[in-house]
Amino acid sequence: xxxxxxxxxxxxxxxxxxxxxxxxxxxxxxxxxxxxxxxxxxxxxxxxxxxxxxxxxxxxxxxxxxxxxxxxxxxxxxxxxxxxxxxxxxxxxxxxxxxxxxxxxxxxxxxxxxxxxxxxxxxxxxxxxxxxxxxxxxxxxxxxxxxxxxxxxxxxxxxxxxxxxxxxxxxxxxxxxxxxxxxxxxxxxxxxxxxxxxxxxxxxxxxxxxxxxxxxxxxxxxxxxxxxxxxxxxxxxxxxxxxxxxxxxxxxxxxxxxxxxxxxxxxxxxxxxxxxxxxxxxxxxxxxxxxxxxxxxxxxxxxxxxxxxxxxxxxxxxxxxxxxxxxxxxxxxxxxxxxxxxxxxxxxxxxxxxxxxxxxxxxxxxxxxxxxxxxxxxxxxxxxxxxxxxxxxxxxxxxxxxxxxxx
Numbered sequence: 001x002x003x004x005x006x007x008x009x010x011x012x013x014x015x016x017x018x019x020x021x022x023x024x025x026x027x028x029x030x031x032x033x034x035x036x037x038x039x040x041x042x043x044x045x046x047x048x049x050x051x052x053x054x055x056x057x058x059x060x061x062x063x064x065x066x067x068x069x070x071x072x073x074x075x076x077x078x079x080x081x082x083x084x085x086x087x088x089x090x091x092x093x094x095x096x097x098x099x100x101x102x103x104x105x106x107x108x109x110x111x112x113x114x115x116x117x118x119x120x121x122x123x124x125x126x127x128x129x130x131x132x133x134x135x136x137x138x139x140x141x142x143x144x145x146x147x148x149x150x151x152x153x154x155x156x157x158x159x160x161x162x163x164x165x166x167x168x169x170x171x172x173x174x175x176x177x178x179x180x181x182x183x184x185x186x187x188x189x190x191x192x193x194x195x196x197x198x199x200x201x202x203x204x205x206x207x208x209x210x211x212x213x214x215x216x217x218x219x220x221x222x223x224x225x226x227x228x229x230x231x232x233x234x235x236x237x238x239x240x241x242x243x244x245x246x247x248x249x250x251x252x253x254x255x256x257x258x259x260x261x262x263x264x265x266x267x268x269x270x271x272x273x274x275x276x277x278x279x280x281x282x283x284x285x286x287x288x289x290x291x292x293x294x295x296x297x298x299x300x301x302x303x304x305x306x307x308x309x310x311x312x313x314x315x316x317x318x319x320x321x322x323x324x325x326x327x328x329x330x331x332x333x334x335x336x337x338x339x340x341x342x343x344x345x346x347x348x349x350x351x352x353x354x355x356x357x358x359x360x361x362x363x364x365x366x367x368x369x370x371x372x373x374x375x376x377x378x379x380x381x382x383x384x385x386x387x388x389x390x391x392x393x394x395x396x397x398x399x400x401x402x403x404x405x406x407x
Contacts, residue, residue, distance in 0.1 A: 004117060004140050004163065005233060006108035007147035008089060008124070011135040011156040013102035014042035017078050018071055020133040029068040031061055035394050036250035037072055045156065075101075075396045082401065084132040092124055097233045098404045105147070105233050108140045108161075121159035129157070141168065144231055145224035148181055149199065165227065172200035172225065182221055187214055199225060237405055239342070240277060245269040245399070246334030250388065252291055254329045259288075261384035263320055266335040267312050268378055274337060275366075276402070280305035281337035284312055286319035289332035298322025305341040309362060309379075 010016060014032040019025045029047035031040040040047075040056045050065040058070065082101045089096045093106035111120050121138040128136050139151025140161040146168060153171065154160040162168055177199055178188050190213045196202050202210065203225035211219035220230035245266045253259050263286060274281065282305045287297040299322070300315035316335065365377045374395050375382075388394050398407055 003229075004108040004142060004161075005144045005147045005229070006093070006106050006121065006124075006138055006140045007144060007151045008085070008104045008106070008128075008136055008138045009148075009151055009155070010085065010102035011137060012042065012044055013082075013134070014073060014078060015044045016134050017081050018074075020081065021077065025069060029065050031058075031065070031068050031070045033058060033070055033072050034248070035073075035391070036248065037070075038248075038250075040070075041073060072393050074393065075398050075401065078102075078398075079396075079401045081132055081134060082404075085128055085134065085136070088124070088128055088131065092120075095233050095235050097235060098237075100404050100406050101398055101401055105144050107233055116161070117163065118159065118161040121161050125157070125159045142227045143224035143229045144233065145180065145221055146227075149175060149179060152179065168227075169200055169203075172203055173198055175199040177202050180221060180225075182217060183214075187218065190214065234405070237403060240279065240340060242336060242338050243270065243273050243277070243279070243281070243340065244334050244336040245273065246287075246332065246336075247397075248332055249330055252329045252331060254327075256324070258384050259324070259330055259333070260320070261381050262333050263316050263335065264313065264379045264381040265385060265388070266333065267309070267316055268375070268382070270335055270337055271307055271309060271312065272374075273400075274307040279340040279342050280307045281312075282339035282341060283337070284315040284319055285336040285338065286316060286323050287334045287336065288320075288323045288325075288330050290325060291329040291331050294325070294328070296323045296325055298324075305339070310358065313379075 015030045018030060018032065027046070029050060030044040031047050031052060032042040033039065034041045038058055040052055040058065040061050041054060043052050043054065047065050047068050052061045052064050052068070061068065061070070078101060086096065086098055086104065089104050089106050092111060093109065096104055096106040099105055108117055108120065110117060111123060117140050121140050125136055125138050128134055135157040137151050137155045137158045139147045139154060141147040141150050146162065150160050150162050150171060151158070153175070162171065175198060177183050177191060177196060178185065180199060191202065194205065194209065196205055202222060205222070207219060207222055210222040214221070223230040249262055253262065281302070283299060283301045285297055285299040287295065289295050298319035300318035302311055302315055306312065368377045369375065375389055382389070
């Protein structure tokens with residue numbers, strides 16, 4: 001039975017994680033809110049049945065589900081349970097991919113001689129429920145695309161091993177092509193004139209046609225639907241090409257001082273990630289989203305690749321000037337480090353003189369924050385965001401969970 005891939009996905013993970021430590025929430029409609037409590041980022045099946053969707057504003061969610069329980073997210077706790085699941089998966093498979101906080105791919109092998117892969121999937125599912133308290137669903141198939149498709153059809157708390165081509169085709173015929181991760185409504189619209197509506201239609205289509213319509217990524221999906229493993233399980237994450245930090249500004253921001261405070265906050269968060277991955281950036285971009293739907297951006301090229309606060313702040317000033325729109329109201333911001341460089345040491349320019357005092361201050365700041373918690377020492381510019389730093393939920397983001405490939 002070699003050559004099979006398993007996909008494990010936690011059911012309503014954020015809600016399930018809250019129910020692990022608050023069992024009284026079991027059976028109740030529960031919504032997990034983002035940083036500022038403005039929208040629902042995860043909902044229980046009970047709340048979903050009331051019409052609440054991911055991204056629903058809290059005021060609309062309360063109107064749809066007034067009896068719901070709404071909780072602000074806690075990624076510290078979610079990481080604890082995520083790594084508990086990862087530990088269990090790592091014990092049963094020599095090759096496991098930490099795809100996201102609640103989703104894993106791994107090579108599927110029987111736990112004992114003579115045991116079926118169906119029984120193996122059920123055993124892992126039940127063990128995670130027993131030891132971590134979380135309901136999960138597991139799908140096993142010949143490729144990761146098939147495994148994910150079949151696990152999605154088995155939710156919630158399901159286990160499904162599809163091992164033959166005949167069984168695959170039976171299920172693929174029942175699934176619209178948009179069920180495939182990577183095929184959204186736009187891609188489906190390109191396929192429709194060719195009579196490709198179901199997953200089986202796509203699998204049976206000509207591969208060269210699929211490649212022309214959906215590029216090489218779509219062709220890889222076509223290969224996987226036909227049992228060829230085009231995207232193997234990756235135990236280690238590939239090096240970053242770009243690192244970014246940002247998100248919602250927790251409301252409408254028109255004041256330039258507040259906008260700059262957010263930029264400095266994101267720069268400090270970005271530097272943490274650059275140093276963790278031991279990379280420096282040769283350019284910095286700032287992107288802003290505005291209340292009227294407009295998006296703007298600016299970019300600065302550094303004199304030399306750097307992870308230093310002073311260098312990145314200077315670059316950010318240039319970039320945000322290009323992105324800023326006078327009189328407009330911003331809602332989101334991202335700072336983006338591209339052109340990442342690896343290696344030990346830092347190349348100085350002719351105009352870049354060593355500054356021992358600055359370096360000592362940076363080291364002291366990093367040491368204090370490492371020992372006493374993030375942002376205990378931070379730039380004075382961020383003092384214009386007292387509510388952000390007073391709320392512990394803002395000290396940790398899902399992107400700060402190390403090792404996973406995506407959200």
